[in-house]
Amino acid sequence: MSLSVSTGGGPGVHRSVDGSVAVRPFPAGAGGGTVGSMTDDVVKVRGLRKRYGEVNAVDGVDLGIRRGEVFGILGPNGAGKSTTVEILQGHRRRDGGEVTVLGQDPGTADRAWQARVGIVWQDESAAAELTVAETVGHFARYYPRPRDPAEVIDLVGLTGKAGSRTKALSGGQRRRLDVALGVIGGPELLLLDEPTTGFDPAARRQFWSLIRRLADEGTTIILTTHYLDEAEALADRLAVIAAGRVVAEGEPGSLAGRAQARATVHWAEPDGTARSEETDTPTRTVAELAGRFDGDIPGLRVTRPTLEDVYLRLIGSEDR
Amino acid sequence: MAGTAAAGALAPAQDDRTARLPGAWRLGLLRGAMEIRMFFRLREQVVFTFAFPIVFLFLFASIFHDDMANTGSTASQYYVASMIAAGIMSTSFQSLGISIAIERDDKVLRRLRGTPMPPAAYFLGKIWLVLATGLLETAALLVFGSTVYDVDLPSDANGWLTLGWIFVLGITGCALLGIAISSVPKSGKSATSVVVLPFLVLQFISGVYILIDTVPGWMLTVGAFFPLKWMCQGLRGVFLPDAAAALEPAGSWEYGRIALVLAAWCVGGLVLCLLTFRWKNRNDG
Numbered sequence: 187m188s189l190s191v192s193t194g195g196g197p198g199v200h201r202s203v204d205g206s207v208a209v210r211p212f213p214a215g216a217g218g219g220t221v222g223s224m225t226d227d228v229v230k231v232r233g234l235r236k237r238y239g240e241v242n243a244v245d246g247v248d249l250g251i252r253r254g255e256v257f258g259i260l261g262p263n264g265a266g267k268s269t270t271v272e273i274l275q276g277h278r279r280r281d282g283g284e285v286t287v288l289g290q291d292p293g294t295a296d297r298a299w300q301a302r303v304g305i306v307w308q309d310e311s312a313a314a315e316l317t318v319a320e321t322v323g324h325f326a327r328y329y330p331r332p333r334d335p336a337e338v339i340d341l342v343g344l345t346g347k348a349g350s351r352t353k354a355l356s357g358g359q360r361r362r363l364d365v366a367l368g369v370i371g372g373p374e375l376l377l378l379d380e381p382t383t384g385f386d387p388a389a390r391r392q393f394w395s396l397i398r399r400l401a402d403e404g405t406t407i408i409l410t411t412h413y414l415d416e417a418e419a420l421a422d423r424l425a426v427i428a429a430g431r432v433v434a435e436g437e438p439g440s441l442a443g444r445a446q447a448r449a450t451v452h453w454a455e456p457d458g459t460a461r462s463e464e465t466d467t468p469t470r471t472v473a474e475l476a477g478r479f480d481g482d483i484p485g486l487r488v489t490r491p492t493l494e495d496v497y498l499r500l501i502g503s504e505d506r
Numbered sequence: 507m508a509g510t511a512a513a514g515a516l517a518p519a520q521d522d523r524t525a526r527l528p529g530a531w532r533l534g535l536l537r538g539a540m541e542i543r544m545f546f547r548l549r550e551q552v553v554f555t556f557a558f559p560i561v562f563l564f565l566f567a568s569i570f571h572d573d574m575a576n577t578g579s580t581a582s583q584y585y586v587a588s589m590i591a592a593g594i595m596s597t598s599f600q601s602l603g604i605s606i607a608i609e610r611d612d613k614v615l616r617r618l619r620g621t622p623m624p625p626a627a628y629f630l631g632k633i634w635l636v637l638a639t640g641l642l643e644t645a646a647l648l649v650f651g652s653t654v655y656d657v658d659l660p661s662d663a664n665g666w667l668t669l670g671w672i673f674v675l676g677i678t679g680c681a682l683l684g685i686a687i688s689s690v691p692k693s694g695k696s697a698t699s700v701v702v703l704p705f706l707v708l709q710f711i712s713g714v715y716i717l718i719d720t721v722p723g724w725m726l727t728v729g730a731f732f733p734l735k736w737m738c739q740g741l742r743g744v745f746l747p748d749a750a751a752a753l754e755p756a757g758s759w760e761y762g763r764i765a766l767v768l769a770a771w772c773v774g775g776l777v778l779c780l781l782t783f784r785w786k787n788r789n790d791g
């Protein structure tokens with residue numbers, strides 16, 4: 187395998203058994219710090235701004251993304267996710283703020299830098315008179331250390347369609363080709379803007395394992411998505427963006443105080459009435475119930491706020 | 507974890523990575539081969555590209571089949587030169603001007619820009635494409651002209667050589683001009699109108715359709731700023747007898763000046779492309 191991966195001599199992010207990552211706070215005000223751990227951020231964004239005419243699409247975003255991390259970006263339509271990702275890739279110019287990606291400013295980066303960054307745009311159009319194999323094989327030639335095209339086609343599950351013209355692919359298949367073109371160069375940083383739109387459930391799972399594999403190989407991945415289960419399954423850390431600002435950042439399990447939030451214990455009374463109780467101490471509640479019911483508690487469930495609950499509260503539309 | 511160990515073994519040194527970036531010339535060849543393959547997979551496009559100058563040669567040679575006064579030559583001889591020149595410009599200037607604007611709309615350019623491909627490789631690929639299609643089109647015209655209208659092909663190596671350098675310089679200059687004009691239309695939808703109008707006007711003022719000695723002087727002066735007039739003139743020198751040079755505004759074929767103007771367009775066109783080429787639409791922030 188010819189994946190190009192560099193750890194830059196610094197420590198990678200180490201996932202612990204439960205999938206969480208040691209959180210290092212964003213080095214605020216550490217401007218150009220020379221301490222190894224500080225410079226290990228693959229992406230550093232401070233006060234990023236972008237206007238389209240009257241629209242403040244990105245309005246002061248700060249991000250710090252570490253090498254080897256899978257970083258999820260959530261947010262409602264029009265929040266500024268794509269704009270942010272496209273600025274990180276160098277496609278769009280920013281109006282303000284500092285951006286460093288793999289040690290360079292994307293606005294002025296060179297070809298060698300471009301080879302280290304892969305992207306899957308939200309709105310791709312790879313349709314042409316070429317076949318899948320021809321397209322992927324051709325793009326591989328642009329890179330100094332590409333991955334094996336056949337392997338990439340297999341990883342995105344297009345082997346059966348390798349000989350088909352791209353214009354004859356279905357929407358989801360074309361999306362998989364986009365993903366193939368994003369990873370063909372063996373990028374150190376992979377930017378994915380809603381990559382799984384149009385994927386069937388099996389393709390989505392296959393995509394998840396591809397992302398996990400790339401992450402294990404050391405690729406840093408930034409992923410925007412509207413699928414909260416996808417964010418929860420893949421991301422080491424998440425940022426929620428609304429109206430061009432980061433409104434929350436953290437691990438999926440503890441985002442915006444989710445881990446500390448009160449639990450709800452649900453059960454059914456002997457007469458069948460459903461009951462529930464919000465509590466800080468669900469274990470004690472369950473123990474009391476166990477004593478009362480003398481045996482199994484009917485319909486017992488203990489829930490905490492889902493990522494979706496937290497997310498909807500963050501973007502201020504839980505009542506909708 | 508596993509990733510860290512593998513990464514250590516596979517991590518390339520920074521300068522190693524730079525050194526291995528594929529070069530523009532080689533990628534240009536690869537792109538050229540791919541562009542040609544894509545071109546020939548679009549049947550309709552192939553048929554109409556090649557039919558265009560042949561149909562026009564048929565029309566003009568049929569309408570004006572008389573001999574041309576004072577030259578000892580025929581109208582078909584005149585129009586074969588004109589149509590080769592116009593064909594060169596349509597395969598290069600017109601088709602690139604339109605197709606690149608559409609590629610920009612379709613995000614093909616954005617995709618390429620997101621790879622380490624050097625921009626020159628893209629332009630080179632387009633030039634290979636138009637060289638191949640232009641060559642085939644010229645050959646088709648010559649075969650059609652000589653079999654149907656008894657057009658005399660160049661009789662000596664000198665004539666073919668002249669045809670050759672006018673073809674190469676002309677098509678390169680027009681291709682670069684086409685790449686440059688593709689940045690003018692706001693979107694792929696308006697590209698056809700933006701590109702076709704100046705091309706049509708140029709054909710009239712460069713003596714493609716109308717005999718050169720009947721084109722008003724001021725039009726010829728405007729036409730002289732662009733490559734098409736000079737390509738037509740040089741190709742008339744190849745296909746018409748020397749006596750016909752008397753019809754030229756200058757009274758001679760002016761090969762030195764033709765070479766100069768066409769070469770200047772190659773250089774100027776390249777500079778224009780490098781300065782003005784847009785990889786994304788104007789409204790694409």
Ligand SMILES: Nc1ncnc2c1ncn2[C@@H]1O[C@H](COP(=O)(O)OP(=O)(O)OP(=O)(O)O)[C@@H](O)[C@H]1O
Nearest residue numbers: 238241243262263264265266267268269789790791
């Ligand atoms: N090219 C553009 N020209 C003008 N306005 C734009 C342009 N692109 C985006 N915008 C505006 O900027 C804002 C942010 O858009 P962006 O595409 O970044 O949102 P997003 O978070 O990716 O949304 P979605 O979830 O729908 O993809 C929106 O209000 C959008 O209308």
Ligand SMILES: [Mg+2]
Nearest residue numbers: 267268269308
């Ligand atoms: Mg978006």
